Amino acid sequence: MGVIVEFTVDDESLLLRDTLSEVPSMRLEIVQDTASRDGLPIFYFWATGGEYGAFEAALADDESVADYELLERLDDRRLYRVKCSRNSFYDAYREAAATMDDLAADGDGWHLRMRFPDRESLREYRSMYEEAGVQITVHRLFADSGGPGDAFGLTEKQREVLTLAHRRGYFARPREVTLEELAAELDVSPQAVSATIGRALETLVGATVASEPGGR
Template structure:
């Protein structure tokens, strides 16, 4: 059963944290990864005022061989990292077959949201991090089967569509997945995927923004 874990790491426990000592005002977002057995987390965004000046900095951490600037947008600078050695949390995630759903950092630390194949994998991940002296705090842990759907009156299909879109980065800026890609993952047409997303979002927003009123406890005719 898939397990999602949200982790908080100190700046120093991920190699790119050195960039915050140079520019504490920036924010870094790592591109989502799926385990492939190849190098992981090579792409990340630097977001802030004049982010290109940070991308040109040489990082002295032994895990980072180089940082290359790939391009600039109004949202920041896209960079590619070349890791120089095995080790670090990025390699541990790959070894455990985990999927990085979201990761971002600022001068206060790193936040990772990771999906593991099962609870046994999370145990092996913790043991590997202990061996590598990587510290982290677990903020939240849950399985997809425990995600509330009755609270929002979602159907299983709507929840599946929303989870797939969220994991794929469909709602992120810049968007990391197209509607066609979401539809292909769900094995439905783009029109059907769009409908599930719209209806699912409508129900979530309706339940969140307009929750049912608490009963007053006073019956009619009192």
């Protein structure tokens, strides 16, 4: 049976660690993580709770950040795109056939919620951190019931956005609704909708096509 684990990792070597040390009250909610053509991580995230001027100054000085862009500015949060200057090993979960449900970061480290096909794959993934000397703190670990609400490892927000996009004809050709129209209905930015759809589709492919024999 699969397992779901919620844990925190913290180490000076982690991406954006210097930035979050400078502005520890800032919390980053990752809406999409992908990679550039040269294989370097790219994060799209909402930042909340800290002083944005200090945060952006810290991003500019962070050796793990190649460049960043402010995509959306709201009263209580801002959406950023950050390209990292080096790789991190957190994304080895793909090799473990695991699914990332949630990813966030703040002054206490990176907070992850992941699904693993079995306990052995979880042990292998956890040992990767431990062998590198990275502190890992497990908060919750429980069986993956595989109920309807957890189908394919999608988060509630991802299911909501994908369902609306499908119902409104976003995936039709030609499209029957724009990102801007979806964003208005969801009361978020078009960039956030695009990022959520992208991450949800990646999760679906990983749980279906890529998980079949010969799919990797």
